[in-house]
Amino acid sequence: MALDVCEIFYGIQGESTYQGMPCVFIRLSGCNLRCRWCDTGYAYDAGLTMSISEIMEKAGQFGCPIVEVTGGEPLLQKETPALVDAFLNIGLLVLLETNGSQDIAKVDSRCIRIVDVKCPSSGMEEHNDYSNLSRMTEKDELKFVIASREDYEFARKRVRLLDFDGCRMNAIHFSPVFGELDPKTLAEWILQDRLEVRLHLQMHKFIWGKDARGV
Numbered sequence: 001m002a003l004d005v006c007e008i009f010y011g012i013q014g015e016s017t018y019q020g021m022p023c024v025f026i027r028l029s030g031c032n033l034r035c036r037w038c039d040t041g042y043a044y045d046a047g048l049t050m051s052i053s054e055i056m057e058k059a060g061q062f063g064c065p066i067v068e069v070t071g072g073e074p075l076l077q078k079e080t081p082a083l084v085d086a087f088l089n090i091g092l093l094v095l096l097e098t099n100g101s102q103d104i105a106k107v108d109s110r111c112i113r114i115v116d117v118k119c120p121s122s123g124m125e126e127h128n129d130y131s132n133l134s135r136m137t138e139k140d141e142l143k144f145v146i147a148s149r150e151d152y153e154f155a156r157k158r159v160r161l162l163d164f165d166g167c168r169m170n171a172i173h174f175s176p177v178f179g180e181l182d183p184k185t186l187a188e189w190i191l192q193d194r195l196e197v198r199l200h201l202q203m204h205k206f207i208w209g210k211d212a213r214g215v
C-alpha cells in the first residue's frame with residue numbers, strides 16, 4: 001500500500017470553492033498529460049515512496065480538517081482511492097483535483113472531486129473523458145482553464161450543454177492561465193455573455209508569486 005509522493009505541505013487553498021481555507025496538500029507524482037501551460041512540471045518525475053500510514057502521519061501533523069489530493073494526476077495511482085478513503089474515514093473533508101482523463105468513479109463520492117475539462121490551447125483536449133460529467137454529484141466541481149478566446153468559446157459551449165443535475169451552478173470555474181490571459185478580459189467575456197460561472201483566480205499566486213513551490 002504505497003504511493004509516489006512529490007510533496008506534502010500546509011497552505012491556503014488557492015483554488016475551488018474552498019479558496020482561502022487552510023488545507024493540507026498531498027501532491028502525488030506522475031502525469032499522463034502535458035498541458036502546454038502546466039505550472040507543476042516538477043511533479044512529472046518519480047518522487048518519494050510513502051505508505052498510506054506515513055502520508056497520514058505527516059498530514060496529521062498540521063491538525064487541519066481539510067486535505068487535498070492533487071498532482072500530477074492523482075487518479076493514475078492504484079492506491080489513491082484507498083488514501084482518499086483513509087482520510088474520509090477519520091472525518092476529514094477531502095478534495096481531489098483531477099485532469100478529467102480518468103474515471104472519477106474510482107474514488108468515493110463523499111470526496112469532492114474537482115474535474116478539469118482541458119481546453120484546446122492546453123493541447124490535451126483529446127484526453128477529456130466526458131463520461132465524467134454524468135458521474136459528478138452535487139458536491140463536485142468543474143473547471144476550465146482558459147488561455148484564449150478560442151478556449152473561452154469552447155468552455156462556454158460545454159457549459160451551455162450541461163444540465164445542472166450533477167453540478168452546482170456556483171461550482172463551475174473559469175480560470176485564466178496565469179500570466180497569459182488577463183483576468184479582466186475573462187471577467188468581461190463572462191459578463192457580456194451573462195454566463196452563470198465563477199471567475200476563478202489562483203489565490204496562492206497573488207500571495208506568493210507564480211513560481212513559489214510548496215504554497
Ligand SMILES: C[S@@+](CC[C@H](N)C(=O)[O-])C[C@H]1O[C@@H](n2cnc3c(N)ncnc32)[C@H](O)[C@@H]1O
Pocket residue numbers: 031037038039040070071072073074097098099100115116143145175176177178202
Ligand atoms: C497542477 S494541476 C494537478 C491536478 C490535475 N493534473 C489537473 O490538471 O487537474 C492543478 C490545477 O492547476 C491548473 N493549472 C496548471 N497550470 C496552470 C496555469 N499556468 N494557470 C492556471 N491554472 C493552471 C490545472 O488546470 C489544474 O486545474
Ligand SMILES: Nc1nc2[nH]cc(C(=O)O)c2c(=O)[nH]1
Pocket residue numbers: 011012013014015040070071097204215
Ligand atoms: N495553494 C494552493 N492551492 C491549490 N489548489 C490546488 C492546487 C493544485 O496544484 O492542485 C494548489 C496549489 O498548488 N497551491
Ligand code: SF4
Pocket residue numbers: 031032033034035038039040041071072073099
Ligand atoms: S494534467 Fe495537471 S499536472 Fe498534468 S500537465 Fe496538465 S495541469 Fe499539469
Ligand SMILES: [Mg+2]
Pocket residue numbers: 039040
Ligand atoms: Mg498548483
